[in-house]
Amino acid sequence: MPRTTAYHHGDLRAACLRAARELLEEDGSAALSMRAVARRAGVSPTAPYRHFPEREALVSAVAAEGYRELAEHLGAAHPAPGTPDELAAVAVAYVRFALDHPALFRAMFAEPCVPGTPDNSERAAAIAAITEYVRGIVRRAFPAADPDALWTAVWALVHGLAFLHLDGKLDTSTPDAVAEQVRTAVLALLTATGGVSLANVTREGGFAR
């Protein structure tokens, strides 16, 4: 681990990530430039290139951080949701995260993982992690349903709700209004797609109350 000197920063990579995060939250993704990050980190304009070969790599790293935080946030909403209500709570947390970190959330989904750039590994891993997490939730909650189909539908619904709220298409005046909207939509989908399998689980002495 390098030590901090007048010349060497000490942990420039972390400082760049922090600066990038701040710029993103303060002035949006347009303000997230390599040079601005360098300025904020108190370093020469090209120093960040030692840690991120190109701008896209930096935003990918920030996005990966966002994915990890999102996963953590969802886990805090409910560690192991089993009922539709608990799953709906996780969905509400998803939308809330998007509204609390709009620029970060947009950056996370602005561009797909481009095959040409090699530095998407961290980002891809973070995405895979959260994907598997959500998928596991659905699988645990509705073991008899087709997990792929149901998981896909649930994520799409929640993701779409997040974007519609972000774009100001829906009422975001109060957090409660948002939560209620998300809750009802998710519960509707779950009762439709997972209703049968949920009943099965209940009959077999499963976890549903």
Next chain:
Amino acid sequence: MPRTTAYHHGDLRAACLRAARELLEEDGSAALSMRAVARRAGVSPTAPYRHFPEREALVSAVAAEGYRELAEHLGAAHPAPGTPDELAAVAVAYVRFALDHPALFRAMFAEPCVPGTPDNSERAAAIAAITEYVRGIVRRAFPAADPDALWTAVWALVHGLAFLHLDGKLDTSTPDAVAEQVRTAVLALLTATGGVSLANVTREGGFAR
């Protein structure tokens, strides 16, 4: 209407929109620069500024065009959907449009209408138009359901599916696979939220066959 001369272009605004569209489809949103548009239109670098006060205004105009085309595309899928099946067909068309014009679709939803910029009027109008269109469809198809809630859920689901497909999270190998995925998800949501009211309409001698 100005005539074309050696000096005056004739209809530079339309030429800029066309050039911007082409750049977007060819090389993605990063390639959509004012100067590149000017080059492609065969005009000096600052000429486009006579018609679009800033870059954001240009992409807003392109996005508005995209919204109009999307509305047209949905209308072609089914002019006045009344049954869940027909509505699902419109949903499939929505996702198809996103996959056929990925960069345009992303541009349409990349940034919300920023209050500071005054040139979002056209864009806002196009959005309002398509919103009212989808809303009208749902209202007509399910008059007894809460139109706002149902419309919101349907749009969110479809929009989320479009983005997940765009981001490579779902199987897009064949158009049929995409269509089937969208169909099942939408039908599931509709049977949950609108099932009762649809049955009512049918009993009263409505449009449902």
Next chain:
DNA sequence: ACTAGAATGTGTGCACCGCTCACATTAGAC
């Protein structure tokens, strides 16, 4: 038909950007 003024296009220029390259400084392995 003439002419004033509005519309529209040109050219220059500034600050910023991503990124490359040669070079300076330092940390850590031997």
Next chain:
DNA sequence: GTCTAATGTGAGCGGTGCACACATTCTAGT
């Protein structure tokens, strides 16, 4: 202690958004 790789600096190139002064052309009022 020395050698090398890691890390930071600085100059510089081409591109970009945008502001400004200027040129050309269209159009309306007479």
